[in-house]
Amino acid sequence: MDCNEHEDRSSRESIRPRRLLSPDLYRLPALQAAPLLLGQHLVRRTEDGEIRCRIVETESYGGIEDKGSHAFGGRRTARTEVMFSSGGTIYIYLIYGMYHCLNVVTAGEGDPHAVLIRAVEPLTPGDAAQMSAYRGIAYRNPSGLSGGPGKLCRALRIDKSLNGRRLDVPGSPLWLEQGDPVESLDIVQAPRINIPYAEEYTQLPWRFYLRNNPYVSVKDKLEQPFNLR
DNA sequence: CTAATGATGCACT
């Protein structure tokens, strides 16, 4: 791998050489990618500047056999089409008529996998301030700001205009950078939220979040530690 | 604290 970080003194604003997320992660099945996305940095660029936050809660929606997935059975429609593109693509859909949900497409082209980003944590007070402004609320508590897929999209001003774009392009509207490593013991594994229609897939522990992180949307009753296989 | 409810628009049978 060519991992040279050239200190390119660009005349534009200085982009500190941060490492992009390893492209290997995008090629994994969603179930493997979901826990690995915890702790990674999500960067949103708008006309107002950049917002940086850390992913603290994810859910796996992987493969055509997952009854909880929009692409169950290989359903290929206008909405699900981007799920079939290669890993690293952004999948965004509108839910309940008023909220957007952000997903990271993973695995290979033609194999529909996605990881729902359910909660993020602003990296700095400045990031939190901009997110509060986009939410149109005064900051009260962490999970109230960006704990939940709809809330985080509002807080980062994410909508369907980003659908189909890539996450591996720094300086684009939205991209991912490598965060600090996360200890496996700090990861909780729990059933996914609000998919009663998924039958035998409803209770599978395909949600992952950082233990004791206040930005997480819903704490599970039994906080089972994440088990590596 | 928990539970119920309405908002709201679009994808899809």
Place this chain on the structure above:
DNA sequence: GTGCATCATTAGC
């Protein structure tokens, strides 16, 4: 027409 991978608000402990 039906049903959402949600959230804020309200009502009831």
